[in-house]
Amino acid sequence: xxxxxxxxxxxxxxxxxxxxxxxxxxxxxxxxxxxxxxxxxxxxxxxxxxxxxxxxxxxxxxxxxxxxxxxxxxxxxxxxxxxxxxxxxxxxxxxxxxxxxxxxxxxxxxxxxxxxxxxxxxxxxxxxxxxxxxxxxxxxxxxxxxxxxxxxxxxxxxxxxxxxxxxxxxxxxxxxxxxxxxxxxxxxxxxxxxxxxxxxxxxxxxxxxxxxxxxxxxxxxxxxxxxxxxxxxxxxxxxxxxxxxxxxxxxxxxxxxxxxxxxxxxxxxxxxxxx
Numbered sequence: 001x002x003x004x005x006x007x008x009x010x011x012x013x014x015x016x017x018x019x020x021x022x023x024x025x026x027x028x029x030x031x032x033x034x035x036x037x038x039x040x041x042x043x044x045x046x047x048x049x050x051x052x053x054x055x056x057x058x059x060x061x062x063x064x065x066x067x068x069x070x071x072x073x074x075x076x077x078x079x080x081x082x083x084x085x086x087x088x089x090x091x092x093x094x095x096x097x098x099x100x101x102x103x104x105x106x107x108x109x110x111x112x113x114x115x116x117x118x119x120x121x122x123x124x125x126x127x128x129x130x131x132x133x134x135x136x137x138x139x140x141x142x143x144x145x146x147x148x149x150x151x152x153x154x155x156x157x158x159x160x161x162x163x164x165x166x167x168x169x170x171x172x173x174x175x176x177x178x179x180x181x182x183x184x185x186x187x188x189x190x191x192x193x194x195x196x197x198x199x200x201x202x203x204x205x206x207x208x209x210x211x212x213x214x215x216x217x218x219x220x221x222x223x224x225x226x227x228x229x230x231x232x233x234x235x236x237x238x239x240x241x242x243x244x245x246x247x248x249x250x251x252x253x254x255x256x257x258x259x260x261x262x263x264x265x266x267x268x269x270x271x272x273x274x275x
């Protein structure tokens with residue numbers, strides 16, 4: 001059990017995904033507060049929806065299907081269940097990370113492989129090391145994801161000879177309440193009785209880091225808002241995001257092995273017990 005001086009963990013995941021981890025943190029003696037920096041919304045544009053529908057109708061033409069996140073699973077299965085009461089046979093399913101694979105399992109889908117490296121990483125690069133994705137020349141591969149994002153997965157598979165398409169299902173937005181919530185957090189950090197490091201900001205994605213920086217730039221009050229944030233420890237789910245955070249000026253960056261609750265918690269405890 002931690003002492004009463006344990007830092008408050010600022011959870012920036014979408015509200016619907018924050019509760020389980022918050023309960024775990026409280027059981028360990030941490031306090032927490034939610035400051036969602038990411039909101040996911042199904043694509044509404046008619047052209048975008050038509051593009052999704054076309055991919056779903058042609059679903060049986062693909063040999064391999066990749067889901068990049070648990071959100072991609074939920075949005076994708078909403079479409080698939082409307083048009084494919086029984087999924088086509090012969091498709092191999094892949095997931096970026098154990099959480100995504102677990103979400104697929106909840107829909108009755110077993111994955112051929114998932115992105116987990118020996119070190120515990122759960123990234124697109126880890127998935128690209130899967131044996132079943134080495135010889136893909138001529139394969140048709142569909143990637144379920146949100147609008148935009150990194151192109152590493154598709155680019156590498158195309159270089160290996162695969163024909164790769166995206167099914168982009170949702171967009172990422174900054175929640176409307178985030179600016180006011182960040183202002184309150186900054187005020188609390190700026191309080192005279194709140195030492196540096198009294199708050200640890202937990203970011204579960206690169207998009208959350210980008211949104212945090214955008215909000216700090218757009219609402220630079222109190223004075224030195226960004227500098228206040230940069231003085232607080234930042235907990236992130238990968239070395240790649242840790243490098244981006246360091247480049248953005250954050251002084252103390254804690255890199256977990258991946259974005260799962262156990263990995264983020266382990267990295268947090270290691271840090272807290274070392275200072």
